[in-house]
Amino acid sequence: xxxxxxxxxxxxxxxxxxxxxxxxxxxxxxxxxxxxxxxxxxxxxxxxxxxxxxxxxxxxxxxxxxxxxxxxxxxxxxxxxxxxxxxxxxxxxxxxxxxxxxxxxxxxxxxxxxxxxxxxxxxxxxxxxxxxxxxxxxxxxxxxxxxxxxxxxxxxxxxxxxxxxxxxxxxxxxxxxxxxxxxxxxxxxxxxxxxxxxxxxxxxxxxxxxxxxxxxxxxxxxxxxxxxxxxxxxxxxxxxxxxxxxxxxxxxxxxxxxxxxxxxxxxxxxx
Amino acid sequence: xxxxxxxxxxxxxxxxxxxxxxxxxxxxxxxxxxxxxxxxxxxxxxxxxxxxxxxxxxxxxxxxxxxxxxxxxxxxxxxxxxxxxxxxxxxxxxxxxxxxxxxxxxxxxxxxxxxxxxxxxxxxxxxxxxxxxxxxxxxxxxxxxxxxxxxxxxxxxxxxxxxxxxxxxxxxxxxxxxxxxxxxxxxxxxxxxxxxxxxxxxxxxxxxxxxxxxxxxxxxxxxxxxxxxxxxxxxxxxxxxxxxxxxxxxxxxxxxxxxxxxxxxxxxxxxxxxxxxx
Ligand SMILES: Nc1ncnc2c1ncn2[C@@H]1O[C@H](COP(=O)(O)OP(=O)(O)OP(=O)(O)O)[C@@H](O)[C@H]1O
Ligand SMILES: [Mg+2]
Numbered sequence: 378x379x380x381x382x383x384x385x386x387x388x389x390x391x392x393x394x395x396x397x398x399x400x401x402x403x404x405x406x407x408x409x410x411x412x413x414x415x416x417x418x419x420x421x422x423x424x425x426x427x428x429x430x431x432x433x434x435x436x437x438x439x440x441x442x443x444x445x446x447x448x449x450x451x452x453x454x455x456x457x458x459x460x461x462x463x464x465x466x467x468x469x470x471x472x473x474x475x476x477x478x479x480x481x482x483x484x485x486x487x488x489x490x491x492x493x494x495x496x497x498x499x500x501x502x503x504x505x506x507x508x509x510x511x512x513x514x515x516x517x518x519x520x521x522x523x524x525x526x527x528x529x530x531x532x533x534x535x536x537x538x539x540x541x542x543x544x545x546x547x548x549x550x551x552x553x554x555x556x557x558x559x560x561x562x563x564x565x566x567x568x569x570x571x572x573x574x575x576x577x578x579x580x581x582x583x584x585x586x587x588x589x590x591x592x593x594x595x596x597x598x599x600x601x602x603x604x605x606x607x608x609x610x611x612x613x614x615x616x617x618x619x620x621x622x623x624x625x626x627x628x629x630x631x632x633x634x635x636x637x638x639x640x641x642x643x644x645x646x647x648x
Numbered sequence: 649x650x651x652x653x654x655x656x657x658x659x660x661x662x663x664x665x666x667x668x669x670x671x672x673x674x675x676x677x678x679x680x681x682x683x684x685x686x687x688x689x690x691x692x693x694x695x696x697x698x699x700x701x702x703x704x705x706x707x708x709x710x711x712x713x714x715x716x717x718x719x720x721x722x723x724x725x726x727x728x729x730x731x732x733x734x735x736x737x738x739x740x741x742x743x744x745x746x747x748x749x750x751x752x753x754x755x756x757x758x759x760x761x762x763x764x765x766x767x768x769x770x771x772x773x774x775x776x777x778x779x780x781x782x783x784x785x786x787x788x789x790x791x792x793x794x795x796x797x798x799x800x801x802x803x804x805x806x807x808x809x810x811x812x813x814x815x816x817x818x819x820x821x822x823x824x825x826x827x828x829x830x831x832x833x834x835x836x837x838x839x840x841x842x843x844x845x846x847x848x849x850x851x852x853x854x855x856x857x858x859x860x861x862x863x864x865x866x867x868x869x870x871x872x873x874x875x876x877x878x879x880x881x882x883x884x885x886x887x888x889x890x891x892x893x894x895x896x897x898x899x900x901x902x903x904x905x906x907x908x909x910x911x912x913x914x915x916x917x918x919x920x921x922x923x924x925x926x
């Protein structure tokens with residue numbers, strides 16, 4: 378598959394070597410508070426987290442605990458109130474072109490059809506849309522949306538829109554992939570298919586992935602590491618290393634190890 | 649004029665409307681409209697004959713029709729229409745272009761917004777038609793003062809709608825553009841303008857109907873040509889049937905211009921009229 382071969386940017390190394398990789402995203406004592414009227418609410422409280430290059434890390438936590446806020450800080454979309462954020466060891470103040478984003482909502486442009494929406498990043502980066510059209514079509518195929526390239530967003534279901542948004546994030550071969558509950562709007566079957574596709578693309582690309590979810594099973598299935606956040610204020614409660622072998626296959630979901638990891642996480646979250 | 653059309657959903661979902669009632673088909677709609685029209689004409693005729701009104705006060709529809717045909721064939725109504733239409737079109741274009749341009753500048757610059765805001769509000773509150781006499785004093789009895797009044801009337805809906813359209817872009821979409829490191833210009837051209845277009849078009853639709861009012865009232869105040877000038881003449885000569893014939897012309901002009909705007913709009917927004925599910 379041509380997309381896949383093009384995506385082959387980094388090298389996927391076996392589990393053992395992952396620890397020795399350089400740090401890609403480095404959260405150092407990150408705090409964030411928002412002012413609402415006279416009082417300030419602290420959303421994130423001294424979050425420390427190092428994400429090695431090429432690793433798939435999930436943030437898990439209940440609604441409102443600050444997951445989206447942490448992701449927006451990592452991407453340079455907002456700045457932390459205190460603490461430092463570094464990518465590749467350099468402080469970051471705004472998004473860079475090596476990042477791909479999937480937001481919690483699809484955020485498509487309603488006056489562009491699917492293909493044109495997919496090519497938006499290409500246009501903005503000043504590249505030739507013509508050149509990337511075959512790749513855009515291949516990504517649509519991968520997302521099961523091949524028949525919709527001329528449809529407008531109003532004609533798509535919520536889940537289809539979200540898959541367009543995922544394809545849009547992948548079109549530039551990002552070396553960092555930020556995903557904010559990208560599969561929230563999908564049914565269980567499509568969601569599992571998307572897990573498979575996402576892992577395939579990710580493992581071929583060597584990208585570092587920061588993935589947000591509040592679905593424990595999804596976090597365990599996809600990730601090398603799951604970071605559980607506490608609520609109000611958001612802190613790193615516990616980090617779980619997921620030592621299931623890769624490539625992951627659906628049968629892993631019935632493994633004892635998988636189930637016990639899920640149980641531990643569930644226990645950690647409700648504690 | 650078309651609040652019903654505006655309120656109608658843009659996306660027609662065939663699945664939820666398995667059977668269209670007869671009065672919603674295009675033939676049914678025409679039949680309905682024609683029936684209402686005939687009833688109104690009959691009521692009008694009956695009222696005139698029962699109340700024994702003089703044609704000077706209220707002519708019958710038939711008398712109006714006679715006058716309409718006669719004055720169309722002798723070229724009088726078409727000739728004056730050309731003058732009025734010229735004023736409408738020039739005034740509409742001038743007012744819209746200046747309104748949109750100033751709207752863009754104001755929307756792009758906070759400083760301009762703060763500086764001009766109060767004056768825009770004040771000039772909006774001022775009744776523009778009240779300026780017609782002074783325009784005639786300044787510019788005489790030709791088409792110039794009517795064009796300026798029409799332009800003034802068209803200017804404000806476009807200024808306001810352009811500012812609103814350009815500054816109410818979805819924050820999610822703005823964040824997407826920030827995430828893609830889009831430049832200010834790219835964000836403007838690829839995001840703010842396309843998402844403002846429906847609002848700007850709504851302003852154009854309002855302006856085009858106001859433009860007819862502007863040109864005609866301008867002619868009332870002082871003109872030697874144009875449908876408005878002709879109304880004043882018929883008032884003096886007690887030719888009420890012709891006056892009604894002029895009203896018919898003005899209504900038709902208004903409707904045609906409005907429909908033209910709608911057609912232009914629907915070519916821009918084909919995506920809004922797309923049907924779901926095929
Ligand atoms: N711009 C803002 N101004 C004020 N408060 C904010 C802002 N953004 C987020 N918050 C607050 O921060 C808290 C965390 O928000 P955030 O969106 O990060 O939650 P989340 O973990 O992503 O939740 P969910 O799972 O529901 O998406 C919330 O209480 C929210 O009200
Ligand atoms: Mg969120």
